[in-house]
Amino acid sequence: MGRGPSTPETGSDAAASDSAASLRAYGGEGGDTRVARRRASLIDAALDLLGADDAEAVTVRGVCRRAGLTARYFYESFESVDQLVGVVYDEVIEEITHSGLAAFSEGATMRSKVSGAVAAIVDLIDRDRRKGRLLFSQALLSPVIAAKRMESTALFAGLTLQSTSSILDVHVGPAQATGVAHYQVGGLSRLLAAWLEGDVELSQSDVVDLSVALLVSPAEILEKSLSHGSADGE
Template sequence: MTKGARQYGGLPADQRRSERRDQLLNAAFEVMAVDGAGGLTIRNVAKEAGLSTRFVYESFTDLDDLVGAAFELAFRQLSNTVGDAAATAPQDRRAKVTAVLEAMVDFFLDAPAKGKLLSTKGYGHPAVAERRLARSEDVSRAFGGILRQLVPDREADDPAIDLTARFLVGAFGDTITAWIEQSLPYPRDKFIHDNVELFLGTITALARL
């Protein structure tokens, strides 16, 4: 242990702060899941975490900082989940697209508050507006990488691949938002099947661009 570092309950202070930060982020998701965006306040998050509000301000500047951190955490978790699915799926076009969409859909089902926070229209907090725009660029680039594997006959820098990736990511973002908000009355398996067909049809159309 570094000289001068203090321990509480057998844990270094830095580790306790890190654990409290994680505890508060998880509490924020719980509050959103139960009370929606309107219920997300410093006081409610602290209460859900079983902590004093002073610990919120120890980890976050304000509510915007907390919400922004929650968004980034949810995005990393979704990215890791989808990335693992894409990496382990067979190179077959249908299998790869199905694995990616299944991973995304199941993430949204298992963690609806995180899904709403990440979705284009499901959560309009200003603290995540710029982050959502930046991360949508990240998602488009990532899916562009998957497309390049699925259409190896195209040049890697073909702008039509980026166009198709943006088209699919943008369309699916709006579609899954509507679905988790129950504007589209689809059961899970049918939702995945129909979206896979739309993705495959669009990828096939890429050959004509």
């Protein structure tokens, strides 16, 4: 039985065919794999620019030059430089959060949990200082990074509030406790930034010990202050 006449492709069918053709295997590597590889190269190139000692402005041309790709491949994965910068920051935050929480869960006591989490974070930014500069360097003033840092500060303040309250059994009002958590995260961030920039000459283990102390001492001071205030009022 003979084949019937073929029907013309609709616009969507043609687009799907073009897309499938463009993603066909080439040199043994599938199209999706090539897209993912190029996207990863662009992210790494942007991290190079953002995390350098003399951080450069991130532009499509600069990222593509460093990644060894053309602008065509930039827009294959990202709509704008701002979107790329946001993705880079989100990926680093996801990595650091995953490492910190994994180490936190392995601790036998609440204090050891916090110590393990801080050690994991410090180790990660020490092994790849680009990531530390992206998260903490005051030289990066991009509006996108500023907004992302506000989001991540709120996230880490929430985590810090939970862990520190558990360690010290601090019973204060929610507004005071939140203020302590933001104070702790701000102090920790500035310490790590100064360490990465070479302004604080400490070993990695000393940075961890000092960071844990910073996370604990403000809440201890507040607790003592409140208890003295209650005693004075009696």
